[in-house]
Amino acid sequence: MRATRTRRTLAIGLAAGVLVAGAAACSSDGGSGDDTGQTTLTIGLFGDFGFGPLYEEYMAMHPEITIEERIAEFADHHTNLTQRLATGSGAADIEAVEVGFISQFTAVPDRFHNLLELGADQLEDRWLDWKWQQALSQDESALIGLGTDVGGMGVCYRTDLFEAAGLPIDRAEVSALWPDWDDYVDVGRDYLAATDGSFFFESSGQMFRAMVEQAPVGVYDTENNIIAESNPAVTDAWDTTVEAIEAGMSNRLDAFTPEWTAAFGQGTFATIICPAWMTAYIETNAPEASGLWDVAAVPGGAGNMGGSHLVLPAQGDHPEEAYALIEWLTAPEQQLKVFQETGNFPSTPELYDDPEMTGLRKEYFNNAPIGEIFTESALEIEPQYQGPLQGDVLATIGQGLGRIEDGAQTPEEAWEQVLADLESLA
Amino acid sequence: MTTAPPTGPVGSILEHSPRPVDQPPGELRDRRGPGRWRLWRLDRAVSPYLYVTPFFLLFAAFGLFPLGYTAWVSMHDWSLLSDQHPFVGLANYRELVADPYFWNALKNTISILLLGTVPQLLLALLLANLLSRRLRGQSFFRMGMLLPNVASVVAVAVIFSQLFGRDFGLINWLLEQFGVGRINWQAGTASSHIAIAVMITWKWTGYNALIYLAAMQAVPGDLYESATLDGASPLRQLRSITIPMIRPTIIFTVIVSTIYGLQVFAEPQLFAGSGQDSVTGGASRQFQTLTLYLYEHGFHRGFQFGYAAATAWVMFGIIVLAAAANYLLVRRIRSTT
Numbered sequence: 001m002r003a004t005r006t007r008r009t010l011a012i013g014l015a016a017g018v019l020v021a022g023a024a025a026c027s028s029d030g031g032s033g034d035d036t037g038q039t040t041l042t043i044g045l046f047g048d049f050g051f052g053p054l055y056e057e058y059m060a061m062h063p064e065i066t067i068e069e070r071i072a073e074f075a076d077h078h079t080n081l082t083q084r085l086a087t088g089s090g091a092a093d094i095e096a097v098e099v100g101f102i103s104q105f106t107a108v109p110d111r112f113h114n115l116l117e118l119g120a121d122q123l124e125d126r127w128l129d130w131k132w133q134q135a136l137s138q139d140e141s142a143l144i145g146l147g148t149d150v151g152g153m154g155v156c157y158r159t160d161l162f163e164a165a166g167l168p169i170d171r172a173e174v175s176a177l178w179p180d181w182d183d184y185v186d187v188g189r190d191y192l193a194a195t196d197g198s199f200f201f202e203s204s205g206q207m208f209r210a211m212v213e214q215a216p217v218g219v220y221d222t223e224n225n226i227i228a229e230s231n232p233a234v235t236d237a238w239d240t241t242v243e244a245i246e247a248g249m250s251n252r253l254d255a256f257t258p259e260w261t262a263a264f265g266q267g268t269f270a271t272i273i274c275p276a277w278m279t280a281y282i283e284t285n286a287p288e289a290s291g292l293w294d295v296a297a298v299p300g301g302a303g304n305m306g307g308s309h310l311v312l313p314a315q316g317d318h319p320e321e322a323y324a325l326i327e328w329l330t331a332p333e334q335q336l337k338v339f340q341e342t343g344n345f346p347s348t349p350e351l352y353d354d355p356e357m358t359g360l361r362k363e364y365f366n367n368a369p370i371g372e373i374f375t376e377s378a379l380e381i382e383p384q385y386q387g388p389l390q391g392d393v394l395a396t397i398g399q400g401l402g403r404i405e406d407g408a409q410t411p412e413e414a415w416e417q418v419l420a421d422l423e424s425l426a
Numbered sequence: 427m428t429t430a431p432p433t434g435p436v437g438s439i440l441e442h443s444p445r446p447v448d449q450p451p452g453e454l455r456d457r458r459g460p461g462r463w464r465l466w467r468l469d470r471a472v473s474p475y476l477y478v479t480p481f482f483l484l485f486a487a488f489g490l491f492p493l494g495y496t497a498w499v500s501m502h503d504w505s506l507l508s509d510q511h512p513f514v515g516l517a518n519y520r521e522l523v524a525d526p527y528f529w530n531a532l533k534n535t536i537s538i539l540l541l542g543t544v545p546q547l548l549l550a551l552l553l554a555n556l557l558s559r560r561l562r563g564q565s566f567f568r569m570g571m572l573l574p575n576v577a578s579v580v581a582v583a584v585i586f587s588q589l590f591g592r593d594f595g596l597i598n599w600l601l602e603q604f605g606v607g608r609i610n611w612q613a614g615t616a617s618s619h620i621a622i623a624v625m626i627t628w629k630w631t632g633y634n635a636l637i638y639l640a641a642m643q644a645v646p647g648d649l650y651e652s653a654t655l656d657g658a659s660p661l662r663q664l665r666s667i668t669i670p671m672i673r674p675t676i677i678f679t680v681i682v683s684t685i686y687g688l689q690v691f692a693e694p695q696l697f698a699g700s701g702q703d704s705v706t707g708g709a710s711r712q713f714q715t716l717t718l719y720l721y722e723h724g725f726h727r728g729f730q731f732g733y734a735a736a737t738a739w740v741m742f743g744i745i746v747l748a749a750a751a752n753y754l755l756v757r758r759i760r761s762t763t
Contacts, residue, residue, distance in 0.1 A: 262591075
């Protein structure tokens with residue numbers, strides 16, 4: 001969920017171009033070595049993980065390694081990875097996998113190098129327990145990925161818009177406004193009543209997803225059945241979101257579209273669900289709004305939204321070298337640097353009482369203690385089981401909300417179609 | 427045209443040739459003996475086939491074989507993710523015909539085809555007619571026609587998607603200046619189809635105009651002269667001389683545009699923005715075309731190649747039918763003079 005726009009557009013463009021030409025996607029095998037002992041490691045990411053300076057550092061320490069980064073758009077990245085794993089060629093030595101897709105890959109552990117055999121068995125304590133678990137195969141005999149960041153949530157809000165609406169702007173007071181989601185919707189009503197021409201939040205899909213991620217059980221049960229229809233946590237989240245849509249709170253923006261990006265600068269919405277990685281987006285999307293944004297607690301308690309693992313596809317020829325690199329990239333010291341650079345929140349608990357980490361403030365966010373806010377939120381996260389098509393299920397429900405927003409369907413019709421679509425998905 | 431064209435230079439050579447074309451010149455037959463003669467006969471019989479062979483070999487490898495293989499795949503439950511590909515006969519086709527989303531995609535495709543092709547070809551005809559007159563900077567205008575076609579379809583789609591943006595798009599800004607109000611182009615069925623049709627029209631009008639222009643250059647000028655003497659208006663000349671005279675070219679452009687229009691992919695995909703919408707053509711599938719539908723099943727969820735292959739074959743059938751129907755329709759253009 002970290003695609004920058006240009007790169008994303010470029011990636012879509014390339015993908016579409018390839019398809020239109022009717023050519024099969026093909027690319028050379030991941031890494032390559034030559035006679036001089038130089039090894040090239042390719043690393044496939046979606047969006048910028050903030051690894052740039054770290055590559056330089058690593059290559060300076062290991063002159064025999066050259067690192068090549070490929071960046072694709074979020075959805076394309078995972079589709080392409082699936083395709084390349086299936087056909088057995090074309091994947092990078094190292095690939096990033098977002099949490100919504102990790103279960104799809106832990107189901108086929110033989111397509112990846114088993115990191116337990118490469119040395120990761122010594123490192124279990126490095127990560128949050130659930131982050132480690134997410135990358136384990138079902139029989140726990142193989143580990144396919146090492147965790148990068150986690151997405152503890154907050155709510156980012158525009159202080160200028162809150163002030164204009166007569167709402168408090170202090171982050172503690174704002175947090176106190178919305179202990180749960182119903183309160184959040186109530187604040188939204190007050191906001192809409194007091195202002196004209198702006199919206200309370202950017203996208204209903206994000207609000208819905210945040211609510212679902214907070215529940216102990218989400219859209220899947222542990223037997224990999226989709227339980228969107230029977231899980232009250234999901235249906236309640238749907239109802240609350242629909243209520244907010246019908247009150248006119250949603251700016252109806254699709255995340256990562258140009259409209260969405262532009263809206264940050266224009267200040268057309270007052271709040272956005274803010275997993276740690278979102279702070280980096282806000283900063284890049286609206287550099288001129290520095291000091292206008294602040295971060296408060298998320299309604300409804302803790303939950304994880306997003307975050308990734310780095311995996312090594314079995315087709316890669318340099319498992320040892322690649323493993324050494326991802327072990328280094330995901331080590332606490334490097335995760336701290338990434339956090340300071342971008343806001344992507346570390347998945348390694350030993351940092352959570354590190355003053356360098358907890359003391360981090362971002363000037364852009366009105367000097368909010370984002371280190372402290374996101375650490376608190378990360379510590380409270382209860383892991384939720386993620387099913388194989390987690391990402392697709394959430395996207396399908398998000399489209400249902402989109403149809404209500406577009407006025408194309410009533411909430412009942414939209415839900416009915418969501419259920420039918422989920423049926424054909426499974 | 428109702429009458430055969432007057433015998434042109436080509437016809438007269440064939441008809442008044444001093445010797446039949448499949449006989450060698452007299453002195454060759456006499457001096458080199460019967461062996462040479464046979465070789466020469468063989469050369470005449472075989473060489474043409476040799477010359478066209480490379481094309482047909484390539485066509486077999488990259489056209490015919492994939493076509494046949496796709497048909498084979500379409501009769502299997504063929505997922506990229508599994509190693510088993512059981513034969514299922516026509517089950518994929520049955521499932522396809524029963525899927526309302528397929529019919530929705532077909533409807534969208536035809537609607538976008540009509541909106542994107544009919545105005546495009548009419549506009550191209552008018553432009554070509556204007557360009558065929560004497561103009562200052564003729565080459566400049568003619569080259570300019572081709573520029574939109576040179577731009578990559580992705581660039582066109584990205585830029586037009588921004589122009590049609592709901593909140594910050596130029597078109598909505600203009601509409602607002604005129605007091606019409608904003609349109610959420612992506613959200614509506616008609617509005618999204620129009621936006622996509624505009625992209626297609628922008629890209630292909632100039633191209634077709636140039637083809638028409640080339641054909642118009644070959645229309646004998648004296649026809650226009652006599653028409654002018656008879657007092658025919660320029661519009662009447664266009665209708666009664668130009669269009670009937672360039673009929674074969676019109677048939678060609680109609681068929682090519684139909685084929686292109688039925689396979690529109692990049693425009694709706696990029697127009698949708700991001701994520702799931704770019705595969706389903708909007709949250710309500712309001713602008714999902716057949717190729718996007720194929721893409722959704724083949725490359726997005728489950729990698730159901732069998733099902734996607736069945737879709738591809740049905741599309742192939744539809745395109746052949748549409749091209750044939752258009753051919754029959756356009757062939758009816760008759761000279762009224």
